[in-house]
Amino acid sequence: MRGELLILSTRSMREYASRVAFQIETFPDYRGSGKQRDFVGKLTTLRFADGEMEVEVHTSLRGKDVFLFATASRNEFGVEVDEAKIELYHSIDALRRAQAGRITLFEPYCSASRSDRTTRRNSVGFWVHYKTLVSLGLDHIITYQLHSDKSKTAIDPALCAIDDVPVGSLIKEYLTDNFIKTSQYLEQVVQKEWLFCSVDAGSEGIAKRYANAFGTRLMIAHKHRDYQQANTVESVNILSDTPIEGKEVWVVDDMIDTAGSVYTLVKELRKRNVASINIASVHPVFSDPAIARLKSLYDDGLLDRAVVVDTVACPETLRQQMPFLHVVSSARRSAEIIMRLNQEQSLSPFFEDFNCRDYLNSSLKLFI
Numbered sequence: 461m462r463g464e465l466l467i468l469s470t471r472s473m474r475e476y477a478s479r480v481a482f483q484i485e486t487f488p489d490y491r492g493s494g495k496q497r498d499f500v501g502k503l504t505t506l507r508f509a510d511g512e513m514e515v516e517v518h519t520s521l522r523g524k525d526v527f528l529f530a531t532a533s534r535n536e537f538g539v540e541v542d543e544a545k546i547e548l549y550h551s552i553d554a555l556r557r558a559q560a561g562r563i564t565l566f567e568p569y570c571s572a573s574r575s576d577r578t579t580r581r582n583s584v585g586f587w588v589h590y591k592t593l594v595s596l597g598l599d600h601i602i603t604y605q606l607h608s609d610k611s612k613t614a615i616d617p618a619l620c621a622i623d624d625v626p627v628g629s630l631i632k633e634y635l636t637d638n639f640i641k642t643s644q645y646l647e648q649v650v651q652k653e654w655l656f657c658s659v660d661a662g663s664e665g666i667a668k669r670y671a672n673a674f675g676t677r678l679m680i681a682h683k684h685r686d687y688q689q690a691n692t693v694e695s696v697n698i699l700s701d702t703p704i705e706g707k708e709v710w711v712v713d714d715m716i717d718t719a720g721s722v723y724t725l726v727k728e729l730r731k732r733n734v735a736s737i738n739i740a741s742v743h744p745v746f747s748d749p750a751i752a753r754l755k756s757l758y759d760d761g762l763l764d765r766a767v768v769v770d771t772v773a774c775p776e777t778l779r780q781q782m783p784f785l786h787v788v789s790s791a792r793r794s795a796e797i798i799m800r801l802n803q804e805q806s807l808s809p810f811f812e813d814f815n816c817r818d819y820l821n822s823s824l825k826l827f828i
Contacts, residue, residue, distance in 0.1 A: 463525040463561045465802045468503055468517075470551050471537040472544045473529040476568075476773070476791065480529070483795035489803075503554070505547055513543075515550040521558040525802050528555065528563065532571045533745060533772045541571065549592055556597035564600040564801065565593065568771035568790065569715075569743045573607040587614050594620045602797060604771050604790065605714050605742050623807060625797065627790055628666065628712075629814040631740050631767055632673050634788045636816050640674075643820050650816075651675045655704060657729070659713040659721045667712050670740070673814045677702045679709070681725050696721075696728045705733045715743035716768070719750035726757050736764045744768035744787070751781060758784045 467484075469477035484490060506514045528551060532544040539547065548565075555563050575585030593601070594616075601622040606612065615622045640646050657679035658667035664680055671678040679700040698704075709729055711722055716739070726737050739754075757763035767786040768774070774787045793810070800807055 462802055462804060463523055465798070466519075466521065466524045466526045466560075467529070467798070468526060468551075468555070469529040470503065470515075470539075470544065470547050471505055472531045472533075472535040472539045472547070475536055476770070476794075477529040479789070479791040480794045480798070483792045484799060487795070487799055489799070503551055505550075513546055513550055515547065515554045517554050517558050521555060521560040523559070523561040526555055526560040526563050527566050527798050528552065529566045529568075531567060531569060531772070533569050535773050536775050545572075545589070549596060552593065552596040552598055562599050563597065564602060565598055566602045566794065566798075568604045568794070569745070570601075570603045570606060571745075573603075590614055590620070600801075602801075604769070607714060623797075625793075625807065625810050627742055627769055627771070627793060628669065628740075629810075630769055630788050630790055630793060631742070632670070632814040632816065633819065634767060634786070635674075635740070636819055638786075640816065640820070643817060646674070646816055646820065653706075653708050653735070654710065655679050655700070655702070655707045655734075656710050656712055657681055657698070657725070659711060659725060663713045666714060669813065670710065670712050674816045679704065681711075681728075696725050698725075698728060698732070704729075706735050708736045708738070709734045710738050710740050712740045714741065715745050716741045716750055716754075716766070717745045718747050719753040723753040723757065726762050730762050737762065738764050739766040740768075741766070742769045743771050744774055744785075745772055746778070751778070754782060754784075758782075 467477055467481050502518045504516045504518060506516060508514070530544070530548040530551065532541045532548070535544070552563060552565070570586070572585040572589035575583070578584055598620055601620060603622070603624055604627045606624045612622055612624055640650055651674065654674065654676045655678070656667045656670040656676055658664045658681055661680065661682055667678055667680070679698060682697045682699065711725060713722070716722060722739055729737055754763065754766060763784065765784045765786060766782070767788065769788045769790050771790060774785065779785055779787065797807060797810065
């Protein structure tokens with residue numbers, strides 16, 4: 461073991477961190493042991509009269525293996541993006557000054573990865589975020605499915621490690637458990653009637669992994685953007701080597717931001733007389749006007765359901781607005797990752813490709 465395990469959180473992820481701590485309590489190493497584990501809430505954020513910030517730690521960290529949960533995306537505490545980042549930086553500084561043995565940042569959705577390259581005279585958000593974290597003494601970053609694999613090339617492993625864990629398998633498990641259920645249904649319905657469609661050429665790899673996981677055919681959508689306006693799609697072309705009429709289509713991507721791409725694609729697919737359209741996406745960012753767009757598709761009978769992972773908070777008020785939304789919990793997966801790292805075990809099982817048939821034929825789940 462690397463040292464006594466300690467879970468902390470900035471204000472932005474306290475509810476999520478509490479759920480992760482609860483999951484850890486169910487593991488054999490902790491169940492019934494009487495150990496104190498849930499240290500969530502032991503950070504306090506103070507604001508001075510002039511607006512300056514300070515973060516205070518309320519428990520001893522010396523030599524401990526600290527996992528800090530934080531996000532700059534939508535959160536139930538209502539902390540805005542810029543404030544959330546500053547609070548994170550202050551928190552890491554406080555942890556390092558308290559002489560934590562090792563500091564791991566657990567950022568399920570890294571919003572800074574949206575800005576990961578220079579195309580003009582622009583700053584690069586992910587680079588700024590990473591350099592700041594490293595300069596403050598961070599040892600390790602855990603995140604779920606960065607927007608681009610290229611982002612990881614900015615990380616110097618000699619200074620700070622990174623594990624970008626794919627969690628599309630959580631959605632695939634959810635689809636299998638809730639919609640497929642049997643090998644017979646997989647063979648007779650899914651592999652004959654389902655199609656997985658990328659949102660654009662960039663998400664073709666994601667769609668291929670879904671198609672391979674379930675043994676279905678693949679569709680590729682190619683979008684034409686209006687580069688005069690951010691997040692604007694003018695038109696979509698659909699490429700498929702099989703007829704799509706009467707098929708159940710799953711549109712897949714790594715995130716739903718403004719939903720401009722999926723909005724245009726769903727409307728185009730409906731013109732092709734498909735039987736139903738669903739969305740599967742890891743990060744439910746839902747920047748305006750995403751919720752309005754998705755609700756419009758659902759209300760007009762164009763969209764059946766959307767399945768996402770809780771890497772970004774989806775409070776009850778949001779779920780009530782979107783009755784078609786299925787939110788898959790990642791708390792158990794986060795707890796498993798923490799336990800493996802604390803016990804210096806491999807994370808390889810979390811990077812293995814999901815196979816629906818193998819999953820159905822085996823009662824084994826991924827446990828510590």
